[in-house]
Amino acid sequence: MFGALRVHRYPLLLATGWVWGLSRWGVGFLGGYLARELSDSARLIQLTGVALWAPLLVGGVAGGVIADRLNRRAAIVLQFVVVAGLATVLGVTELVGRLELWMIYPFLVVVGTGWVIDLTCRRTIVYELVGSDRIDNAMALESLSSATSLAAGALVGGSAIKAVGIGAAFMVVAGLMLVALLLFVAVPVRSGRRVEVLTPSGPFAAVGQGLALLRTEPALVSVLGVTAAVNFFYFSFTPLVQRFGQLLDADALETGMLASMTGFGMMAGSAFVARFQPVRRGVVYLAGSLGAMVLLVPFTQVTGLVPAMVFLLASGIGMGMFGSTQGTLVLTAVDEEFRGRAMGLLSTAIGVLPAGMIALGELAEVWGARDAVLASVVVGAVLCSVWVLRHRQVLGLTA
Numbered sequence: 001m002f003g004a005l006r007v008h009r010y011p012l013l014l015a016t017g018w019v020w021g022l023s024r025w026g027v028g029f030l031g032g033y034l035a036r037e038l039s040d041s042a043r044l045i046q047l048t049g050v051a052l053w054a055p056l057l058v059g060g061v062a063g064g065v066i067a068d069r070l071n072r073r074a075a076i077v078l079q080f081v082v083v084a085g086l087a088t089v090l091g092v093t094e095l096v097g098r099l100e101l102w103m104i105y106p107f108l109v110v111v112g113t114g115w116v117i118d119l120t121c122r123r124t125i126v127y128e129l130v131g132s133d134r135i136d137n138a139m140a141l142e143s144l145s146s147a148t149s150l151a152a153g154a155l156v157g158g159s160a161i162k163a164v165g166i167g168a169a170f171m172v173v174a175g176l177m178l179v180a181l182l183l184f185v186a187v188p189v190r191s192g193r194r195v196e197v198l199t200p201s202g203p204f205a206a207v208g209q210g211l212a213l214l215r216t217e218p219a220l221v222s223v224l225g226v227t228a229a230v231n232f233f234y235f236s237f238t239p240l241v242q243r244f245g246q247l248l249d250a251d252a253l254e255t256g257m258l259a260s261m262t263g264f265g266m267m268a269g270s271a272f273v274a275r276f277q278p279v280r281r282g283v284v285y286l287a288g289s290l291g292a293m294v295l296l297v298p299f300t301q302v303t304g305l306v307p308a309m310v311f312l313l314a315s316g317i318g319m320g321m322f323g324s325t326q327g328t329l330v331l332t333a334v335d336e337e338f339r340g341r342a343m344g345l346l347s348t349a350i351g352v353l354p355a356g357m358i359a360l361g362e363l364a365e366v367w368g369a370r371d372a373v374l375a376s377v378v379v380g381a382v383l384c385s386v387w388v389l390r391h392r393q394v395l396g397l398t399a
Helices: 010-039 042-069 072-095 101-130 135-164 166-185 202-216 218-233 235-247 252-276 281-299 305-331 336-350 353-367 369-390 392-396
Strands: none
Touching: 010 042, 010 072, 010 101, 010 135, 010 166, 010 235, 010 252, 042 101, 042 235, 042 336, 042 353, 072 101, 072 166, 101 135, 101 336, 135 166, 135 252, 135 305, 202 218, 202 336, 218 235, 218 281, 218 305, 218 336, 218 353, 218 369, 218 392, 235 252, 235 353, 235 369, 252 281, 252 305, 281 305, 281 369, 281 392, 305 336, 353 369, 369 392
16 A cells, blocks of 8 residues: 555655645635635635636646756745745734735635646656556555645644634744755755756747647546546535535534545545555546545535534545546556646646636525535536546546
8 A cells, every 4th residue: 555655755755745735725724714704705715715726727737848848846946935935924914913815815826836836746756756667556645645634734724723813824834834845855856857948939839739638648638527527516615615614603623624524535535546556547536536526415415513524524535536546547648758748737627626616606605505516516427427428538547
């Protein structure tokens, strides 16, 4: 289950991603909670998610170019420094009583940009470190790491708000970013580092080559279609957990516990894939996607905190299966020189999420959170099934 950890330097790289994920999910929880407290609007709560995820849509392909052609290491270090600095500024601003809701949105955009860099640059370095023999295991561990950071990030955010307030919670996030930076710089430089100097037309040509993969790699297209459906119709509900917390009369800590259930479920699903490394990874990917959406249906209708946590946990297991196979499917669907750009296309497919969040937020303003999320996952499950019936290549992808 933990075979990739025996690869020299990979544990440091995995720890970097875990601490970065802990910070990112903590920031996401803080932003949603701030919008909940200052606005009581489903629309403005959803917009915190839009700001966090939007860079994946507009910057994914460009991030892939950076991963393939430029200095990955420098890009990762830079985003850690910038995010830690801005988190400190927001924390101080809140502590002196000057923090306003609008300030959180540009900060979340910056954090989302860092997410693009992590997805395209750090995970491409992961492939270089572990090689094709252990990439399945490494990506499952990456998904497990992401799931644990999601669960812990929500708990840390909720606990910190209750214990020391929002301002100090931002300072905690800044500290975590610095820890991630220290872990990453401890990873020695290796040959995968990119230092090419591009001609003015170079970046645009590289972006075009990345988009051209959509015409030449049908298996990649099949995978990305499922990714886009899941993110638009399923993950778009995550900021609204704050609203569900209100409906269930949950305080900050209890809402953090509720939000963490998705992460704990993803841990279980990712651990399953890491341990057993199923051969038909494409089938596992699709089964996890559909299972997660179906299991979210009862979550939208229960009226007790404990049942809501149980169903969210069960749904998260499917997401763990989805997440732990997604990166591997993309990385192995293309030739080596295009892996960074393929990961950029993956982040772009994930980046449809902000549009889903906007649509769901508007629907929740009219129908309420429960009915809006219910409609979203039912439509998503149907459309995902139709997509795979027309693009079956994902079902044939194996280890």
